[in-house]
Amino acid sequence: xxxxxxxxxxxxxxxxxxxxxxxxxxxxxxxxxxxxxxxxxxxxxxxxxxxxxxxxxxxxxxxxxxxxxxxxxxxxxxxxxxxxxxxxxxxxxxxxxxxxxxxxxxxxxxxxxxxxxxxxxxxxxxxxxxxxxxxxxxxxxxxxxxxxxxxxxxxxxxxxxxxxxxxxxxxxxxxxxxxxxxxxxxxxx
Amino acid sequence: xxxxxxxxxxxxxxxxxxxxxxxxxxxxxxxxxxxxxxxxxxxxxxxxxxxxxxxxxxxxxxxxxxxxxxxxxxxxxxxxxxxxxxxxxxxxxxxxxxxxxxxxxxxxxxxxxxxxxxxxxxxxxxxxxxxxxxxxxxxxxxxxxxxxxxxxxxxxxxxxxxxxxxxxxxxxxxxxxxxxxxxxxxxxxxxxxxxxxxxxxxxxxxxxxxxxxxxxxxxxxxxxxxxxxxxxxxxxxxxxxxxxxxxxxxxxxxxxxxxxxxxxxxxxxxxxxxxxxxxxxxxxxxxxxxxxxxxxxxxxxxxxxxxxxxxxxxxxxxxxxxxxxxxxxxxxxxxxxxxxxxxxxxxxxxxxxxxxxxxxxxxxxxxxxxxxxxxxxxxxxxxxxxxxxxxxxxxxxxxxxxxxxxxxxxxxxxxxxxxxxxxxxxxxxxxxxxxxxxxxxxxxxxxxxxxxxxxxxxxxxxxxxxxxxxxxxxxxxxxxxxxxxxxxxxxxxxxxxxxxxxxxxxxxxxxxxxxxxxxxxxxxxxxxxxxxxxxxxxxxxxxxxxxxxxxxxxxxxxxxxxxxxxxxxxxxxxxxxxxxxxxxxxxxxxxxxxxxxxxxxxxxxxxxxxxxxxxxxxxxxxxxxxxxxxxxxxxxxxxxxxxxxxxxxxxxxxxxxxxxxxxxxxxxxxxxxxxxxxxxxxxxxxxxxxxxxxxxxxxxxxxxxxxxxxxxxxxxxxxxxxxxxxxxxxxxxxxxx
Numbered sequence: 001x002x003x004x005x006x007x008x009x010x011x012x013x014x015x016x017x018x019x020x021x022x023x024x025x026x027x028x029x030x031x032x033x034x035x036x037x038x039x040x041x042x043x044x045x046x047x048x049x050x051x052x053x054x055x056x057x058x059x060x061x062x063x064x065x066x067x068x069x070x071x072x073x074x075x076x077x078x079x080x081x082x083x084x085x086x087x088x089x090x091x092x093x094x095x096x097x098x099x100x101x102x103x104x105x106x107x108x109x110x111x112x113x114x115x116x117x118x119x120x121x122x123x124x125x126x127x128x129x130x131x132x133x134x135x136x137x138x139x140x141x142x143x144x145x146x147x148x149x150x151x152x153x154x155x156x157x158x159x160x161x162x163x164x165x166x167x168x169x170x171x172x173x174x175x176x177x178x179x180x181x182x183x184x185x186x187x188x189x
Numbered sequence: 190x191x192x193x194x195x196x197x198x199x200x201x202x203x204x205x206x207x208x209x210x211x212x213x214x215x216x217x218x219x220x221x222x223x224x225x226x227x228x229x230x231x232x233x234x235x236x237x238x239x240x241x242x243x244x245x246x247x248x249x250x251x252x253x254x255x256x257x258x259x260x261x262x263x264x265x266x267x268x269x270x271x272x273x274x275x276x277x278x279x280x281x282x283x284x285x286x287x288x289x290x291x292x293x294x295x296x297x298x299x300x301x302x303x304x305x306x307x308x309x310x311x312x313x314x315x316x317x318x319x320x321x322x323x324x325x326x327x328x329x330x331x332x333x334x335x336x337x338x339x340x341x342x343x344x345x346x347x348x349x350x351x352x353x354x355x356x357x358x359x360x361x362x363x364x365x366x367x368x369x370x371x372x373x374x375x376x377x378x379x380x381x382x383x384x385x386x387x388x389x390x391x392x393x394x395x396x397x398x399x400x401x402x403x404x405x406x407x408x409x410x411x412x413x414x415x416x417x418x419x420x421x422x423x424x425x426x427x428x429x430x431x432x433x434x435x436x437x438x439x440x441x442x443x444x445x446x447x448x449x450x451x452x453x454x455x456x457x458x459x460x461x462x463x464x465x466x467x468x469x470x471x472x473x474x475x476x477x478x479x480x481x482x483x484x485x486x487x488x489x490x491x492x493x494x495x496x497x498x499x500x501x502x503x504x505x506x507x508x509x510x511x512x513x514x515x516x517x518x519x520x521x522x523x524x525x526x527x528x529x530x531x532x533x534x535x536x537x538x539x540x541x542x543x544x545x546x547x548x549x550x551x552x553x554x555x556x557x558x559x560x561x562x563x564x565x566x567x568x569x570x571x572x573x574x575x576x577x578x579x580x581x582x583x584x585x586x587x588x589x590x591x592x593x594x595x596x597x598x599x600x601x602x603x604x605x606x607x608x609x610x611x612x613x614x615x616x617x618x619x620x621x622x623x624x625x626x627x628x629x630x631x632x633x634x635x636x637x638x639x640x641x642x643x644x645x646x647x648x649x650x651x652x653x654x655x656x657x658x659x660x661x662x663x664x665x666x667x668x669x670x671x672x673x674x675x676x677x678x679x680x681x682x683x684x685x686x687x688x689x690x691x692x693x694x695x696x697x698x699x700x701x702x703x704x705x706x707x708x709x710x711x712x713x714x715x716x717x718x719x720x721x722x723x724x725x726x727x728x729x730x731x732x733x734x735x736x737x738x739x740x741x742x743x744x745x746x747x748x749x750x751x752x753x754x755x756x757x758x759x760x761x762x763x764x765x766x767x768x769x770x771x772x773x774x775x776x777x778x779x780x781x782x783x784x785x786x787x788x789x790x791x792x793x794x795x796x797x798x799x800x801x802x803x804x805x806x807x808x809x810x811x812x813x814x815x816x817x818x819x820x821x822x823x824x825x826x827x828x829x830x831x832x833x834x835x836x837x838x839x840x841x842x843x844x845x846x847x848x849x850x851x852x853x854x855x856x857x858x859x860x861x862x863x864x865x866x867x868x869x870x871x872x873x874x875x876x877x878x879x880x881x882x883x884x885x886x887x888x889x890x891x892x893x894x895x896x897x898x899x900x901x902x903x904x905x906x907x908x909x910x911x912x913x914x915x916x917x918x919x920x921x922x923x924x925x926x
Contacts, residue, residue, distance in 0.1 A: 018372050019385045063588040065595075066581075076381050087382035095379075096583065107379040109578070126577075133581055134602070135595030142599070146606055150573060153609065158574040171578065178579040179562050179839040183449055187583050188441060 020094035021104075029189050030093050033058070034086050050089075052082030060187050065132040066112055073111045096187040105185045106175040110168050120165035126151045435459060439822055445586040447780070447825065448594065450836030452584075454782050454789075455818065457845055461793055462814045464551065468544050468800065469807040475540045476804055477509055479531055480516070499747060500662045502740065510743075512735040512802045513874040517886075534876035534886040538865070541801055545858055552850045553925075559843040573605055593830070624688075631683035635702050638679055642672040643709045650717040666741070666748035669710055673791065674752050677703050677784055693837065700783050700844070707791050708852055714741075715798070715860055719868060733874035739802030743809065746795050750813045753788060757820055761828040777830040785821070786845050789814075790853050797857030801864060 008031050016027050035043060037054045052071045061067045071082035074092040084092070094100060095108045114121055115128045127147060134140045142150065158166050158174045166174075175181050366374065375385055436459060444452040497505050508514055519532040580598050585591055649665055680702045689695040718738045765777050796810040865884060870877035877883045891908070 015386060015389070016382070019376055019382060019389065021376065060586050063586060063591045064583065065591070066583075074381075076383065087386075091382050094382075101377050104377060104379055113578070130577060130602070133577065133595065134599035135592060137592075137595075140596050140599035142602065146603065149606055149610075150577075150602060153606075154574040154577055157572050166574075174574050174578055178575045180449070180837055181579040182562075183838060184579065184582040184584065 016090055020090055021097045021099045021101075022090065022094050026093065026097065026189070027090065030090060031086065033189055034089050047085055047087075049077065049083045049085050052084075055082070055084055055089075060189065065135070069112045069115065073108060093187070093189065096185065098186065098188070102176065102182055103172070105182060106172045107168070109175070109181075109185060110171045113171075120167045121171065122165040123151055126154060126166075435462075436818065441584075443822065443825065444584045446590045447829075448582050448585050448590070448836075449838040450782055450841070451780055451825065453838045453842050453845075454780075454785055455822070457786055457842070458789060458814060458818055458821075460555075461789060461849075462811060462818075464548060465793075465796065465807045465811045465814065467551075468548065469805075469811060471544045471547075472540055472800070472804045472807065475536055476515075476533075479536065480514070480533060481509055483518070500740070500744060502662070506736055506740060510803055510805045511739045512804075512876075513733045515804075515876040517876045517878055532890055535890040537804075537876045538883060538887055541804075541861070542865075544800075545797075545861065549854065549858070552846070552854055556843075556846050556850055559839075559846050562839055562843070573602070573609075576601060576605065627687055631687045635680055635683055636705075638676055639702075639706045639709055642676060642706065643713050646672070646710055647713050647717070650714065651721075662740075663744055663748060666744040667752075669714070669745060670748040670752040672710065673707065673749070673788075674756055676706050680706075681781075696783055696836075696841075697844075700787065700848075703784065703787050704848065704852065707787065707794075708856075711791075711794060711798075711856070714745075719860070719864065733871050735802045735871060735875055739799055739806075742795055742799030743803055743806065746792060746799070746806070746809060746813070749788070749792055749795070750817075753817065754820065757824045761824050765828040777828060780825055780829045782836065782841070787848075790845070790849050793849065794853040794857055797854060798860055801861050 008028065013024065013027060016022070017024055020027070022030070034050070037050050037057070038048055042048045052068070052075075055071055056062060056067050061070065064070070068082060070092065071084060072080055074088045074095075075082050075084055076088055077083050095104055110121070111117075113125060113129050115125045116122075121129070130142060130147060130150060134142060155164065155166070158170050160170050160173075161167075372389075375388060378385065380388075436455070440452060440455055440459075443455060505511070506513060515533060515537060517534050519530045576598070580601070582594060585594055646665075646669060649668060677699075680699055683702075684695050684699050687695075687698075689698065718741070722734050722737060761778055768776070768778070792810065792813065796806050799806045866882065868882070870880055870883055872878050877886050880886055880889075
């Protein structure tokens with residue numbers, strides 16, 4: 001753990017500070033947690049990539065129902081398998097940090113909720129979203145009738161151009177009305 | 190980058206077909222499109238206006254939100270221009286999002302790529318006034334400029350979303366801004382870090398790096414360079430808020446298990462601790478320390494017994510703790526003070542008033558910040574889409590808490606759905622009448638209980654006019670704290686009886702009742718102190734009435750603490766054991782956030798009321814808050830579970846800070862101001878003895894200073910003009926507000 005390869009070079013550190021919403025301490029802590037996830041030999045790799053399963057062992061993400069979507073959204077790998085490099089990891093933490101703007105948070109929230117990655121939230125996306133929110137147990141799940149009613153109400157309220165889906169602008173409009181969003185869309189290591 | 194690029198091109202090729210298809214759409218029915226926007230626009234025009242007028246430097250919403258729209262718009266624009274639409278048509282059509290899924294997907298994808306970002310002119314016109322979906326009928330005339338600047342917005346020139354020319358364009362536009370502006374903009378773009386670093390490399394070419402420094406700090410000599418480098422270093426130094434590192438890890442654990450609501454209570458506690466610390470440091474440095482170094486001649490060491498810690502009598506009453514100890518001398522003996530004599534009465538007066546003033550500024554500032562975050566403080570529960578999109582708290586990490594959160598959201602959604610379904614059913618007249626009666630009964634019970642408790646305290650204070658000994662002194666304080674403990678239980682029962690429409694209303698109503706109770710008790714006590722004790726100055730009660738009042742407040746604060754400990758122990762620990770072992774219920778008690786915060790505010794009010802009479806009271810409050818944190822935290826972890834009711838944390842925090850400022854701080858400030866202005870200090874003790882009012886000491890000091898120093902006499906003349914002419918008083922308060 002103490003090898004030079006696993007330490008963060010100074011120029012990179014200041015660059016990360018400039019380009020993300022994280023403070024120096026947060027970046028160093030992120031680096032430490034990230035290197036803990038790597039296997040021994042991977043640590044000397046110049047730009048290691050951690051598979052999704054390893055990322056999901058982090059306590060902050062372990063039980064989150066959106067954990068897989070979060071990894072997929074921030075992953076820059078070719079096959080979108082959810083594996084993260086350190087820079088992807090910093091992107092993730094930056095979007096979820098204290099000082100990230102509402103726009104960034106709402107943008108990434110939209111991408112996380114867009115389960116099929118088509119750029120809009122349609123019926124299927126919303127259904128999956130509500131199921132993630134309400135959990136797995138039988139008494140908290142919504143019945144199909146309730147689900148249908150809920151989604152039609154959501155679309156009534158937020159779908160302004162009436163195309164049957166919620167796009168990014170409509171989503172951000174809804175988010176902007178809720179002051180709690182910024183404080184709840186946070187993950188801190 | 191290469192990976193992203195190839196992927197992107199694939200997506201775009203599909204979209205290009207859709208876009209061509211889409212062209213035919215508008216040409217067919219422009220009128221329909223004109224009609225539709227009118228009925229589609231919902232939401233608050235207020236919000237929209239606000240978004241339109243946010244400053245560009247304020248990492249405006251345009252980057253991410255309209256980036257997709259602009260990239261799409263640029264492309265759309267070419268197609269529209271080819272058709273020679275009128276400006277108005279173009280405006281409306283271009284602001285309508287596509288009805289084809291494909292275009293949206295490309296818009297969503299394209300945002301991720303650097304090159305799809307629109308150009309940002311230094312003038313805010315372009316980025317700000319891109320109309321959003323909801324602004325179809327509020328489109329700004331600036332949209333015309335976009336069409337004229339179409340060449341600059343040449344995103345779809347070659348028909349591809351992603352080209353090198355676009356990236357260069359973006360970079361060149363960023364270059365138009367100053368370094369900090371550009372970086373801030375770049376930071377706020379929803380791109381991957383690799384893309385941002387590449388843009389940054391273009392933005393800051395190695396050559397430009399030196400230019401950048403010189404551009405901002407145009408000085409070439411060495412000290413200047415060091416200064417500028419240090420300034421940049423400071424900017425990246427840990428921000429002030431993260432330097433409040435006290436208890437960070439505990440609070441993270443708490444929020445992981447209990448969510449944002451409970452966290453707001455502990456954050457509030459920490460804020461109060463820092464406010465008290467600030468107060469304490471000022472009074473300690475300027476008041477306590479000088480007096481401690483020069484003890485008054487008539488103080489003797491007295492015998493000390495443990496009871497005195499609780500009653501504040503005896504040894505403590507003749508110590509630095511209370512007003513009576515402070516003398517009215519001017520210190521001239523040490524080397525520094527022989528040149529500038531340190532006058533203790535003046536120091537006393539100014540320290541207290543200036544500390545109050547500083548705290549006032551801090552509270553107003555945090556209140557305005559809080560209001561800015563939640564400008565719809567009294568809005569009701571919110572609609573379904575808000576609940577679905579915004580209610581998941583990502584900070585919660587423990588599995589059982591996540592399960593609880595899912596339960597909470599599920600219950601909330603189901604309740605709202607059933608409420609929507611049943612909204613059509615009118616409640617019968619009998620039902621409504623019965624509800625009304627229940628409300629009236631509940632309010633009657635609450636107000637009656639408040640009235641009787643206030644009356645009880647009033648009579649008790651009147652009968653305790655003879656000198657009491659030892660623990661009997663604590664009786665009054667115990668009664669007040671007892672009322673504060675028991676009556677909210679009655680209020681909770683009433684609230685349970687009433688069955689309000691929404692949990693939000695219920696919380697507000699119970700907070701209001703609790704607040705009313707505490708305010709009435711405090712007012713009765715203040716009236717008793719200022720109206721009776723201070724005016725009559727009965728030597729039987731005390732030779733030094735300020736000491737008496739200070740001791741009363743000290744006892745109240747201590748009793749409040751003891752009762753809180755008792756409540757935590759009995760109400761949470763014993764109740765949990767009782768309900769689990771005897772009642773065999775699996776549910777632990779819930780942490781009542783509103784009640785606990787009001788307790789904190791009450792304690793803080795007492796501290797502020799008492800600081801004039803007992804300068805070390807903030808230290809007592811600090812110790813109390815410190816112990817309270819650990820006690821509440823441990824009790825929470827052991828005994829309580831997270832609440833099942835939704836708690837709108839931001840609204841509540843705003844409400845609490847407002848409550849801290851408005852009845853609590855302002856009330857204490859009025860009390861202190863009235864004492865200082867009108868009440869005659871006692872003649873036997875304290876720094877203001879033998880004066881008709883506290884203010885007089887300042888006037889005397891000013892007179893003395895006028896003879897000695899020129900500058901000060903100037904100041905004093907200005908001050909006199911200031912206070913004599915009421916207009917001058919209104920001006921700064923007007924400015925301030």
